[in-house]
Structure formats: structure tokens, C-alpha cells
Amino acid sequence: MNSLALATEFEEELIRMRRYFHAHPEVSWEEWNTQKKIIEILEQEGIRTLTPYKTAVIAFVSGTKATDNGDKKKKILGIRADIDALPLQEKNSCSYISKNDGVMHACGHDAHTAILLATAILANRHKEEFSLDFHFVFQPAEEFIADSGAGYLKDLPAVKECDRMIGLHVFTAFAPGIASLPVGPVMASADTFSVEIRGKGTHAAHPEHGIDPISVGVSFCQALERVKARELSSVRPSVISVTAFEAPSNFNIIPESALLKGTCRASDPAQREEYPHILERLAEGIALETRAEIKVSYFPGPPVTINDEEAVLTGQKALKHVFPKDKIQTLPFITGGEDFAKYENPKAFLVLGVGKEEEALRSPQHSPYFQIEESVLKYGVAYFLEYANCYQAE
Template structure:
């Protein structure tokens, strides 16, 4: 089960070419028709059967020569509504749409890894599912996992993914167990008062005054109730109320987002959303207001399984990375990969592949109009997927 450095190097131009082609033709979530067709045709040429799911999602199924476990490897395909400003010769040809998060690289990496593994299928004992997911930026995974053939038929035993990550320098790999990417919820609060003339505030219930108190006190959750060592981020992005300067309105509306790495029970009173609702209810009661509170899930916390992380460190990364290049890492960004792992009870892990390199211009933030990746890190991703599959399907006892 040996694949040499030179063999990987022989795929360098191919993975770069695929990435650049996808980068030049970005597509928004659930609109990835060209990308999905590219994926299907490439996998078919490798002898891998495919299935279209969740409109533009693609699942490729590779059976080894012997029965065994089923491994899921996932890449996302969608772009962002951003006007590209990189000036690259292969920049987006679709105005207002750009691959500003590395998903073009993820797709290219998994395609080339699939090609290599297809050529080694006689050495595999089990099945690899290559999952190409649409609409990661807006929770496309929740649609995908409901489709037949994604998490079942055959049932998935473990799931792994990677994310090219510009905050980490090229050559470094971010990996740790536990919560590594934040859960995110959009919140909407409607505070219901009683309108009237500003000359007689005693006859009204002013929802704006109440809303101001709510906004100011929401910050106390993350600064006074939760340890600074447990990241929590509550941001109000929108406040709307009133129609005229001399009218106290009936309703004030507040919208924003919550991000946190909390991995405890949703029913615990210590959960950030439970704390949030308790505070809103208390303030509204103090002002004599009614309220409506809605939480809209965007993605759940990505929690790396401890045994999966141990497996990667002991048996996968050692093939191509020094131990000094592996660093603990977590962040407040959101990722819906949790749908393939902890949220559905499947062990697995998300690995951050550093792609930050000032000389390559790849040190810009994700979702920035000048974002790009260090293409030298694409082969690192290919190696990660290939060795994960080879090692995982070679033994049931590896951790």
C-alpha cells in the first residue's frame, strides 16, 4: 500500500488545472450545475459510479476488492456572491460570483484523490464515498444527509473532510479533538409594546427603550456569564422600529447572530441560547413587554472525534508531515460538516490545511474579494485524503 512522493508529484499539474477551471466558473449554492457535471464526468472516467443528490450534489462510490468498512470523504463546491478582485488570469468569469473560500480547491483535491484511490482499489477492503456537497455556505449538508445513499446504503462508519485555511501558514496543519468550528444561529427578536403619541409616553409601552436595554445587556452573556476561555460571539446586525419621530411604535425588531463552541446539551440552562432567552424574557418582563424570539440554525458545532484525531495523527499525517507541523486549532467560523459527523452520530474529523503564504498572495481572509489559495498546498490535501482512505480501510483497529 505504498505510494511515493514522486507519484503524488505527478498529479500536481492536474489538481492545479482542475482548481483553476472551477475557480474561473464559480456557481452559487444549489446552482453548481457545471461543477457537478465536471465531477460526474471525471469520476466516471476513473471508473467510479456516481449518484446525483440534493439537486447539484454528487456522491461517488468506490468499492474495494474485499468487504469492509465505509469511509466518507467530503468536499464542498459552492462559491460566494462576491465580485473577484484578485487579478488572476483564471479569475471568475461570472460577474458577482467568486470562489472566495477555497471550495474550488477542495473539489479539485477530492477528485484527484478519488482518481488515485480508484487505481488502488484492489488494495482496499471496504468502500469509499466521495461526497461533493452543494451550498455549504447556507447549510447544504442538512439537505444532503437526508438523501438515500449519502449516509446509508452502505452505512457510513467514519467521515473526514479538510478545509484550506488562510489564517494558518502554508506547511502547517491544524488539528485537535473537540469543538473546532462554531455553531451558528441567527436570532430574531420582536418586542411588542403599545404605540402612542410621544407627548404621552405614560400611556404607551415603548419597545425601542426595551430593545436598547436588550442589546446592551446581550453582551453580558459573553463577558460576564461565560468564561473567556469558552468562545462565544453575539452580534446584533439589525434594529428596526418606528415610522415617525413623534410616535412611539408598537414593535421593535432586533436581528443578529450567535456563534459558540459549546458542546453540551441543548437543554442545559448553561447553553448560550438558553442564557440568551432567559435574559430577553427577563428584560421584556421588567418593561411590561411581550416578545417573540426565533432562533434559526445555520450550522452546528463541528466536534472532532477524539479517536479519529488520534488515528489521523498516528497513521495518516505521519506519511507526509512532521509532528512540528501539526498544530492545535479551532476557530469561530461556521461549517456544516457536522451534519456528516457528530450531529448524526458518525465519528470523524475536520482538518485545517494551512494555505496562508504572503508571497503567493494567499494570506487574505476568507470571503475577501482578493482571497486565493497557495496552490502548493493542494497536494497536501490530496495526500491527506488518500492516506486517510488507505489507512482506514486497511485495519479495523487503528486509532
Template sequence: MTDVLKEALALKEYCTGCRQTVHQNPELSFQEFQTTAFIRRQLEEMGVEILPLELETGLVAIIRGGLGDGPVTGLRADIDALPLTEESGAPYSSQNPGAAHSCGHDGHVAVLLGVAKLLHQWRDRFSGVVKLIFQPGEEGLYGALKIVQSGALKDPDVEEVVCLHGWPYLKVGEVGVWPGEYMASADMFQVRVIGQGGHGARPYKAMNPIPAAALAVSALQNIVSSEIVTAKQAVVSVCSIHAGDAFNVIPGEVKFGGTVRCLDPGVRDELESKIRRTVEGAAQALGCRAEIEYTRGVPALYNDPGVTQNLEKAMVKALGQSHVKPLDGPVMGSEDFSNLVSAVGKGAFFRLGIGWPDGTEYTALHNGAFNFNDEAIPYGIAVMVQYILDRHSKDAR
């Protein structure tokens, strides 16, 4: 067992206590006031410096290496919860109705607090600066932009940024990272198909928007399969639709909306144009008109190959080759960590296994029954600390 992993394991009890405290007191995006205060207290007790930023929630701490000038690296943990009712049955279950840590951000906070404790103790072992980013509002998809706008990544300028995310499809003790395109951009659309309401018994006196909306929804499903290059991954999903209140009344309008995911910026532009054309055309074909509100969300997440390679080396060094597992490839979920990567210039996002060692299926993310596996915390700490020690060693530059 390496020294880094040994020391990380020694922090497990402390970090588990932190994780369960955060879990029991979940707060939604940009409402993480108690969570921020808790993190601040932990860092102050360690003696870690906290940057004086104008952030309502979230914070950024800084650890200066004792070996002089060197790299500047950001490590990020998201801190917000989901608008769900917890169903895990844990004795430390959510005390805030309608909020639950069902994506594991409580575990990410615990890992980064462990990293802070170990790096602060070992600051005479590395050069340069490490910025610890406790980011609000990841589920809201704009928390990373708040960090960027706060100036936290400047003076000194962060050159690389890294984060982890708990992953039920790897076992505890396993980690993995994928180079290049890894997570999709996330855009959304809201559509109003406007017709003319009337009596259900006299459709010829009305202009029913429901068939027009149905045609539009059906046609949207053909865009990816028929109009996007087969090798390019993309998703167009209609996820909500609302029309009418009575069985015998033709409504005046139909509202529906959905999400658009892709990995390629060019495809992203294509999809917006094709969705607008498809929806407007379907509405016009049946005598209605359409209004479309199309909102760009986070960009696709690109894992820098060089950062990825160095992360893999740190994984092997900290945990051993057998603990580093190949990932299945790009996923169509999205992460606003991509906004941090875009602001910094390069970074990487890696997976931390939280699944059961015996292979029993672990509860999926974004499920009310999900509960982060505390056994995984030391492995996340070990990888991040080893990455910093390697990148910020005296001979790194």
C-alpha cells in the first residue's frame, strides 16, 4: 500500500462524518448556505486559506506549496443536492423535504475536504498553488460560471482543473478516465404550437394544435437518425407535453419541451437549426404556428489527453494498475465542469467507483434511494493528492 493511500485511509472516519453531515442537510442549487458554512468551518479548523470572493454560496480555498514557484492547479467538488425526496432509509437521511443528495455531491465534498487536509499537512512536499473549488449549482448547470465570474481562477491563473464523480458502474477501489470527448453539451427547447380552440364536436370550426404538436414530436425523432452523420453521437428527447383540460374542448395551444445532447459543436449548431425547421414546418402543415424558445446550456466536456494521461499515471501510482479500469466511452449526460475547463483551457473529469465489491447492482444516480458509498472516499483522495504531488513536484517543470 502506498503512503498516499495509507494516509487517505486514515482520514476515512473524518471524511465519512463530513459526508453524512452534508447528506443529512442537503440544499438545492444556489441555496447551499449551510453547506458552504460547514465547509468553511472545516477548512478554517485545518488552517487552510479561503479566498475572499463575492460568492453567495460555494467557496474556493488555496494551498501554497512550500517548494516555491510551480504549477497552478484547480480541484473541484460540486456541493448542491437534487430536488428529490430521499428514499435511502439511511439513519442520516435528508432533513430537508424535497432535497436529497442523490447524485453523490456530498461524497465529492468529503473527498475534497480530505484532499485539503492531506495537502495542507504535506505542503512542504510540492511547489506552486492548488485551488480547491467547492462549487455551487452544478445541477442548475450554471454554478461553474459563477466560479469563473468571481475571479477565483485568476491571480494566480489556474492552468489545469480536475474533478471526480462517483460512479456506480465501477467497484469501490476502481477508477477510470476517458480521453477526449466525454460528456455532451446540454441545450433545451420549449415549444408553443398555437391553433384555435373550439368544441370537440365541431373541429372544422377550430384549428386543433394537438395533431400539429404530435406531428412535430414525431418528426423530431427522425432528425438524429436521418440527418446527423451516423458517427456523431446526438440525442433529441421530448420530455414534457401539455394540452387541454376537458375531453370535449379543443385547446388553443399545446406546449412541449425537451433536451438536446451532442459531443460536437458543429452538430450542436445543426441540431438547433433542424429542430426549428421541423417544428415550424409541422405546425404550418396543419394550419397552426409555432413559437420556439431554444436555450444553450453547458458545452460538451473534453478531457485533455495530456491531463488524462497524467491522471492515469497518478491512479496507477496511488492505487495500483489493477484498480484502473477502462470506461465505456463518451456518455450523453452533461456536466457544467465543462465551463471550468473552457475557462482554464484544459482539464479532466474522472470516475470514482462506488459500486459493491461483489458486483451486486448499485442504486443509480438521480434516484431517491441512492446513497454515496463511504468506502470509496479514500480512493478519491489518494488519486487527487497523488496527481498534485506528481504535477507539482520540484522536478515537474
């Protein structure tokens, strides 16, 4: 079968589906209309579906191609897409702009959903070409770091029985049609933390009568900068970012408390394990120095996304049948997080460039101006189909 030709023939419908989901985004764990639409499209094609947990959908296609494997169990290939959007007001002016106020598909999950739907439809229409079974996993709540969807779906029987789990993520930072599928770490762990600082409020004219939590918070931020510069590896990507500093007060009042929020990212699971200890150590030292009370709370999110070698080697064979040679590259490690990492099956996660050809026109993920090069979407569909073709031949 010519996977790219099939995907190209289906391109108009693929883009239409993507634009529907872009115009009707829903945030994590509230993807009810998205779920309904996914089921509607699949059932029109006679594809069996299951709603195993909240807004999730799993669809099933069974290949009918005969094999000479005797009594060997049919392979089961899981393919996953995330379906949730972000709490963000879209500022684009396209005809399919978000109709839901304050919600936007600004990370490409609308594209992921459409690509997986197209793959399911084409696999079903050409099931005689496949000797394996497909489990198509439409996963909610990838963006909800503290309680994401993969943490629940990974333990479902229909997921656990998959011999492989594959997926992809579109990125506007990379040129259109670039494909990267390395062995090993590909995306970072994504944990969050808060630092509650309790000082002693006082009149701003007499700071000596209080304990200034703002000054304490600044010291904590400066200490983190030293850690990043002198303790974290200079060759393995890692990030500690303070993303919020809250200390509501007035012009003449030193407040009683302050709150820091942030995120820790790592490419190395061992480094990830060190982060909570680093934050606690800093808190203890600064509390002793400043007399403030400091409480650190650490919230584990998705672990490091690590591509398994055997699963990747199949994918790399598939890439050669779909992408031009110059488009297959090894891209830099991505410090964004991805809860695909929570799936315990042998897995391979493709990074797919969907940025505009002219770099100046590219908008980053999570931007209110986020847009993708839609002509690339068919390559995602073709890759999934070709992966199945290569996997069943092994």
C-alpha cells in the first residue's frame, strides 16, 4: 500500500476535521463535545468505539490480512492522540477561529485528533492490508499537568494489551515536514512546585519591625539561579523556572506572606529526582538566614518521554517510506513536557515540524496566535499507516 498516496487523497477531509476541532476547543476533562464528535465520525465509518473513562475514546480496527504466523497472537498497535485545548483567548483572524471564549487549541491537539481520526478511517477502509489490530486512543487532559489523562488510561485493559504505543506531536518551532524520531529521551519531565513564604507584616517605613517575605522570595529566586549555573549539568538539558511571584499588598505595607510558583524540567530521570531535595535545601537555608517560615510543595507531572529502541527502529523504517530524506532529522531535545511518557508500553514518539516556511511567521506553542502549516498533516497520517505496515512485517 502507498500510505502517503492514501493520506493525500484524504487530505481535504483531514483539514476539514482539524478546523472543526480548532473552532470547538475544550479544556482538560471537559472535552464532551470533542468526544461526541470523535464517536460520531468513527461510527459513520462502522468503527467500534469505547468510552472507558470520562471524555476518553478508544476505537478498534482489526486487520483481516491472513498471515503465516500459525497460532501466534495478533500484534496490537496502540496509537494515541491528545484532544484537549488550553484556557487561552485566541487572537487569530482565520475563518475557523475558536468559537469558545477563552479556550483555544494553541498546542496542536486539534491536529493530533484529526490525524488519528484519519488514520483510523483509512485503516478501517483498507483493513485487508493489515494483519494486526489497532487500538486508537483519544486521550483527554494532556495539558492538566497535576492530574493528566495518560495516568488513568495507561492502566486500562485496552491500553495495557497494546504491544506498542506510538504517537506524535506537532511543533511550529520547526520547519514544515521535518520529522525527528530519536532513540532515548525526546521530551522533558514536567513537574511543578510552590514555595509559601510567611514573614511578618509591618509598616513599609519600618521594615526592621517585620520579616519581609518579598525580600525572602527574591533570595530564593537568586539561589535558584546559582543552582542552575553551578549545580545542574551543562550538557544535559534541564530547567528550573519561577513563573509566578505573588505578594498582594499596598504602597506602604510590607505584606505578611508571599507565594512563588514554578516548574522543573529534566532530560535525565536521575536529575528529576534531585529537584525536590534541592528546593527543600534552599528553603531550609534561607529560612534560617531570614527568620521566615518557608514551605515547599512539589507536584510530580509527566516523567521524561523516552523512546524505546525497538519501537523507534520500526518508526525509522516507516519514515523512509513517507518523508523526503532531507526532512528526516534529529532535532534538539525539547524541554516541554508530554504525558505520553506515562504509558508503560514500548513506545515511540515522533516530533513533526508544522511551522510556516518563513521562520518570521511562526508562532510558538501556547501563543494566542498559534497556527500550523496544514499541508504537513497528511504526513502524520501516512507515518502512522506506514508504521503499522512495517511493524506487521517484522
